[in-house]
């Protein structure tokens with residue numbers, strides 16, 4: 001089948017891995033830079049143009065949309081949906097997951113445990129927020145952070161107040177979160193494909209660092225999730241409407257807390273650490289999804 005990967009970087013590990021997995025399974029698979037696409041909105045023949053020409057027939061799309069281009073990426077996926085083509089990630093789910101605050105709100109509403117989190121619009125409430133979180137240290141997060149940049153451990157009350165004040169003053173949106181000390185600088189990344197957990201790893205921050213992002217030099221090892229952790233991960237992706245996701249958990253004293261659900265999780269770390277052919281699993285998922293969509297379409301036209 002013809003599969004298109006929306007990606008800005010054909011050379012990126014994740015994109016390359018998906019390309020190889022697609023070729024191995026004898027698909028016609030190609031990378032399209034989603035920022036070079038135009039959208040024709042029309043009732044009967046919605047189209048996508050790429051390099052001045054309509055993007056030809058395709059059965060499935062795998063979006064790899066970076067956080068900085070969510071709006072464009074989601075608009076394009078919406079077009080793919082209008083064209084009745086299978087997409088590994090739906091537009092609404094991508095948008096929902098990209099907003100950390102909304103993500104946490106929806107998880108909590110659905111009964112999934114998350115770290116106690118405050119969203120502050122002014123600094124007046126800060127003293128009571130700190131009180132409620134049990135005092136410093138607390139974690140201050142920019143709503144838009146990725147790779148751990150914009151995630152700060154405020155070790156004293158004074159630091160917390162000045163950091164939050166500075167952010168709010170410069171118009172940044174901030175979260176203040178309880179610090180899960182017992183996680184000891186580690187978190188768990190569970191990788192989900194087609195609603196199933198296909199791999200999991202534990203990431204450990206460098207000494208003297210609390211952020212366990214691999215981009216911050218953290219190390220990682222393969223792990224087995226507990227039954228409870230598995231249930232939490234599955235529930236989280238279900239709430240977010242994602243079929244492919246990286247779910248990050250903090251192992252806290254009161255059980256697993258979902259910190260983040262990533263709609264476009266990188267493959268390099270998890271494939272290297274766990275040895276699981278995740279790209280292969282994604283292609284398989286896409287094949288099944290595209291086939292199901294196509295037979296549903298055929299059934300409707302009969």
Ligand SMILES: Nc1ncnc2c1ncn2[C@@H]1O[C@H](COP(=O)(O)OP(=O)(O)O)[C@@H](O)[C@H]1O
Nearest residue numbers: 139145146147148149151177178179180211212
């Ligand atoms: N509330 C917290 N308690 C303890 N550690 C945390 C907390 N929040 C984040 N961290 C650590 O910081 C890292 C980065 O935070 P995260 O919210 O995932 O931001 P980003 O989206 O930038 O990766 C996490 O992987 C985790 O190791």
Ligand SMILES: [Mg+2]
Nearest residue numbers: 147148248260
């Ligand atoms: Mg993270």
